[in-house]
Structures are given as C-alpha cells and as structure tokens.
Amino acid sequence: MQIKWSLKSLILKFNAVSIRTKIVGLVTLCILFSSSTLVWYTDRDASMALRHESQEMGTTVASVLAGQSLGLVRSGDLAMLSDIVKGYVDSSKDIYYIYILDSTGITIASASKPPDLADLPLNNPSDSTTTPRIQSMQYKGQEITDIALSLPAPGKGTVHVGLTYANISQTLATHIQHILLWLILVFSLGIALAYFLSYALTYPISAMAAQARELGMGAYKQRDRQWGHDEIGNLGLAFDEMIREISQKEQMRSQLLAQVLSAQEDERKRIARELHDDTSQSLTSLMVELKAAENAGSLAEIKPRLTQLRSLVHQTLQAVHNMAIELRPNALDDLGLVAALRKYVADFIAKNGIHVDLQVGEAARRRFPADMETAAYRITQEALANIARHANARNISIVVDFQDSVFTLIVEDDGVGFDLNEASRSSPEHRLGLFGMYERASLVGGRLVIESQPQQGTSIFLEVPIKPTNGGING
Template identity: 30%
Template sequence: MSALGIDPVAEPSLRRWMPLALLAAATLIAVADTLILDRGHERLPFIFGVTAFTATWILVCHPSVRDIPSTYLVVRLVLTAVLVGLNPWYGIYAWYGYVEAPNYLPERLVYPATGAFALIASASYIGGYPTTPVLIVVWLLLSAGSFALVWYLSRAVIKSREQEIERAHMLEELTVTNKRLEETLVENRGLQSQLISQAREAGVLDERARLAGEIHDTLAQALTGIIRQLEVADRGGELAPGPRPHLDLVAELARDGLAEARRSLRALRPGQLEGSTLPQAIGDVAQRAGLPVEVDVAGAVRVLPPDQEVVLLRTVQEALTNVTKHAGATRVGVTLTYFEDAVTLDVRDDGVGFEPDTVGMRADGTGLGLTAMRERLARVDGSLVVESAPGEGTALVATLPAASKVEVV
C-alpha cells in the first residue's frame, strides 16, 4: 500500500461499494437541502445528471472491475469537484478520496491527489468554492490543515501496519524455528534410541565373542587334545590290548563334550551371523544404517573364527554409527577383502572429516568409538588405521591376520 493509505481493512467488497453508498447518502441530503430551503432548484437536473454519471462510472470503471485505477481516480476527482460545486453536501462523498488515492495511484501521484481532494473537501466546509479573498484564505488554510491531518493519520496507520507485518513475520519465523526444533528433537530421540540399541547389541556381541573365545581356547582345545592323544596312543600300541571300557568311555565323553562345545560356539554367534556369512551380516547392518551404504566383497570368502567375525561386524557397526552421528556424509562405502594371509575391512565416507591426531582428546567426547575399535581389534591381533582431514571425508582400515588352520569348530 502507498504512503498515505488509511484504509485499515482494505476489503475489496468495502472499497467496491463504499463510494456508491456515500454518493447515494450525499445525493439524498443535497436534494433534501434544495427542496427544504427552496433554493437552487435549477441545479437539480445537473445534480441528478452528474450523480447518475458518477454512479455509472463507479459501477463500470471501478478498479475492482477494470484495470484502469489511475484513469478511474482522475475522472472521479473531476466529478467530485463538480458535485461539490453543485452542492456542498457532496463533501460527504469527497472525503473517501483520501482512502482511494493511496490504493489506486502510483506513489508519486498520491500526495498531489490527496491535496486535490483536500481542496475539494475544504470547499464543502465553507459552503462551496470561495468567491472572496477572505474565503480563499480560509479555504487554503482548511485545505492545508486537512492535508496535514490526513498525512499524519496515514503515517500512523502505515507504521502500525508495518509493525503488524513485522510481528507476523517474526511469529512465522518462530513457528518455523519451533517446527525445526521439534523435528530435531524427534530425530535426536530416534538417534538416541538407535545408539542405545546399538550399544546394547554391541555389549551382547562382545560378551558372546568373549565367551566363544573362552570356550574355543580352553574347553574345545582341551577336548580336542584329549581325543587326539588317545588316538595317537591307540595307534602307537601304548594301550594294552583287550577290553578297555574306561578308555573307550573317556574317548566317548571327550567327543560328546567337543560336540557340545561346538554347539555352544554356534549358539554364541551374533544374531546377524547366525545362519549368514560375514559379508551377508555386514550387508544387513549397512541396510539399517539410515544412509546410502555400498558394500563390496573382494577375494575368496571363507569362514573366520567367531571372535574375528564378531570383531569385524562390530567394527562396521561402530564405524557406520560414527558416520551417522558426526560425518554428515551423503555416500559411504564398505569393502571386505579376503587376502591369503589377512582380511581387511575398509569404511570410507565423503563427510566433514576430522583431525585423527585429536581423537580421544576432543572436548565433545567424540573419538571414544575409535578407541573401542582399536581395543577390540587388538584382542584378536588386529589393527586399525584412520585416514581423515577436515572437509575431505574419512577412511577406516581394519586388518586381521589370517585365521589359524586348526579345525576346531
């Protein structure tokens, strides 16, 4: 709206029909004034004629009907001047020009048009256009006062509107900010639940791996040794010929114990590894990471000892968790490579990166995941290499030596 707008509602229907209502009211009063005071009867035809033309002009050429706002207002100004000249009571219709001028004219024409309407309205105050010097002075003073009052009120209304618009914008921004905060809180709650679930799962996996390692390295190995020693003694003739029920029972119990140990080791394998190979388990973890992850496998896939497979699977989980939480990456690649003498696991992302030298020393507490990876890999004689720089993504390379050839499980 222009600088002198004083229409606080600015409803199209109000602006469309208000001029007609004011014109009708002014006409009724003007005709009544003429008939009651019994003067100016000769002007009645002109009053009716100009009023009819003005009403037609409003109906046909109003800006709500035709796109000629400047032309409409110029003709409306001339017709208003003529009507006030015919009867001062048409000042009732003249004042609405203060409202229409800012709405229908370019800003550069608003002040001249407002001044012209002030002159017309002031003429109605003094009973018509002035004919003496004194009346001319009074007319000009009233016009200046009317213009100043309209300008002041307009500025007050415009300032109030600007404040309302500013408050509306602030409220809209606050609404958007609150919505983003709610979305962030929901996302954080989901991430926290995911991290808690992964931490709980990691604890279970670590305990399973520890128990599997204990059974593998102690009970299963001992039973295997007993069975092999008995077989060697039997083949070497160290055992006396004839019935030997106790030795046979020892061998049978050892074999049963070894079978039970193998069953326990299979049961202790992580859920993802149960009935699946390590590449399949890694692919399942990647699908649940919450971001695009490409998994590749190179070399001849072979079964690793349970503790090694658990460590590699846990390393992938921890690495993808770190990427989701800190990296802001759009692409992640996981590569599992089987060499003859080693197995390597690469996890690479295109995220924000970091300074590897600061791991474990950052104030925000990050870096502990990498420390846990190193400790877990060290338990199976593995190692972890971290390559990263700010803005250049991150690459983690976990390496495990070739598994023992002893077929225990």
C-alpha cells in the first residue's frame, strides 16, 4: 500500500510540472544515462582489450628471451643478454621490468624502468613447463602483472617479464576526455533541440489555453495563425474552427435575443392596439348601451338593448379569447402536445391549403414535461411556417413518437429544399429561424438534425431523452 501511494505521489508531482520541463528533463536524463553507459563500457572494454594485448606482448617477449637466454648463458655472453633485456625494456612503455634468474634465483640479467626494484617478490615456477605463469601483484601502489616462463632446458632458470598498465590508463583517460568533450557537445545540442521541440509542441497548446481563458471571459477573438500539419496543428485548426463557430453562435444568439425583444415589443404594441381598437371600443359601446338602457322608460325599450348588449359582450369575449390563443394555445397547457398540434395543423391546413399528415404513436399519446412540449410545439410552428413561406410544398408529414424513453418528432415536406451551407449565410431571418430551432432543442437537452438538398425536400428530426422519475417517465 505504501509503494502504491508513493507511486501515486510521484505521478502527481510529475504531472505538476509543465510539458516543456518534462521533455527537457527526460531528454537530459536519457543523454546522461547514455553517456555514462557509453563511458563505462568504453573504459571497461578498452581496458580489457589493451591489457590482453599487453599480456600477449609480454608472453611473446618472455618466449623470445627464453630461447635467446639459453644459448647466451651457455656461451657465457651475459653482457649481450643484458643488452637485449635492456633493449626490450626501453622499447616498450608497458614493460616495467625483465629479470632472468637461474635455477637458484640469482639474477643473470635484468632491466627495469626504475633504477632499483628492491623487495620485488619474484618466484620461479614450481614446474619447468613451457606454459607461462601469469599473476598480478601490487608493488609500490601500482598493479604489476608478472609473466614467468621457464627456460627450455630443465633446471636452467626463469624469465620474468613485468607489465605495468600506467600507460594504458593514461591512454584511456585521454580517449575518455575526448569522448566526454564530444558528449558535452552532444548534450548541449540535445538540450537545445529538446527545448526547441518542447517550445514548438507547447506553444500552440499555451496559446489555445490562453484563448480558452479569454473565451471563458466572453472574449470571442479570432486570431489568424498558421499552425503546422501535425496532430497539434490539426488540434489548433479544430480549436480555431470551434472559436469561429462559437463566435457565430454567440452573434446569432445576440441577434436572436434582439429579435425576441423586438418581437416582444411588437406583440405588446399589437395587444395594446387591439385592446384600444377592438376591446376598448366594444366596452365603450357596452357602456353607451347600458346608459341607454338605464334611461329607458319601459321594459319594451330595454329588451332590444339587452340583446345588443349580449352581442357586444360575446364579441368582446371572443376577441379576448382569440388574443389569448394567439399568445399561447390553451390546448397545449390543458390537453398536451398532441392535442395542440392537431389544432394547429387543422388551422394551418385551412389557412395555407397544404396537405398535412399527422401521425402519432400510441406511446406518444400522453403528457410530457411542459418545457419539452413547448419546445416541440414551437419547433413545429417554425418548421411549418418556413414550409409555407419558402418550400412551395404540396404535402407535409409529421410523425410524433415515444420509444425507449426518447421523444421523437419528424417533420418532412416535398418542397424545393435548400442548401444548408448557403442557408447559414442567407438572410438573417432565415438563419435566425433555424438557429432558434436548434436553441430550443438544446435547452431541453435534445438534438435537432436538419437534412435538405435542393429539389429534394426537407426533413427535420428532433430527439429528446425523457428522464424517468420515481413514478415512471417524467411527465
């Protein structure tokens, strides 16, 4: 459990730093790890190879000296043997010493890099085979490899060749320094490239994040930027397209709000005008008739006045009733969506002379949430109004259904149709009408789809999921 929390804490800390820091840090770690591994393997493998090569050279020298020593010892020419030994020591940086000992351990010939090698532990092999004996030892703080080889004649002594690796270490150190200089150069270039790459990757994301914050504050600014053609470039282009769409929708929403406010004011003016012109005049006539009835001298004079009063009251009530229906149909509140649609379709047919086929599924013959019924009714109103104004259609089909907790409304016509892309750039009235339908569907959590092609009619699909409550479907 503790390991799990430690790993989670490490991941949280890793996610807390910026992407740029992550990229540069990871590249740095990779370069450092690769460099360290390269230096370590180079030092190890090169050191082993050079040591092996040095030991082979020492074995060869010991074999050659063993062959030469036998003849020179027999002839007593020890001076020549000493010169040969000294020549080998002077000509090789890896040979630290050469000693030729007799069978009793007395030095016959010797040469060494230091002038005096006191207390040098040299022992003759216990056998007289021609196989060299190789052993390592420490002498005055440095590693020495002693190669001992018996002379060919039995009991004639031993050749000792001592090897030092100081020159190998110095050579390796020089090469490692050169490698480190190149690695430092590669490290610098790698960090520079990693920073450039991280900047190239994170700059578009940072720019989009800043613009998203501005968008959250209501600043719908569109910037003309050239993104790349990679995945981040595609993301940037999609983000810019989203900004344009949001900006256009916000513009249309503002225009729609202005249109709603204007329509509200126009409706108030119309209601005021109708109240003044119709209802007010009717009430004035009613007052005049009441005054005349009050001044009548007999019941015979009052009776026709009452008939006239009843007619005026009926006309006034009918005018007020018509005005209320125009504002909001009673059937929508009292009987529900289906009844309201039947009434509206009947009025639409009588007014426009277009055949309308309304089909209602059994499951849809019920009440739905009030806001959803209002949205579906108004969308149908707008769709039929657009068909009457623009479609030149002869037949309209309306389907209302409810299945799997999803309310469905389909309005189709056989009119002239239109191009959706051109419609988005058409007159503000047409554009705002379509946008208003989308907005109404969105406000009730629904989805509106419009399909249309020139000369192929138009289809409008509305789907609204209805959330079930404890008592069943929310209604």
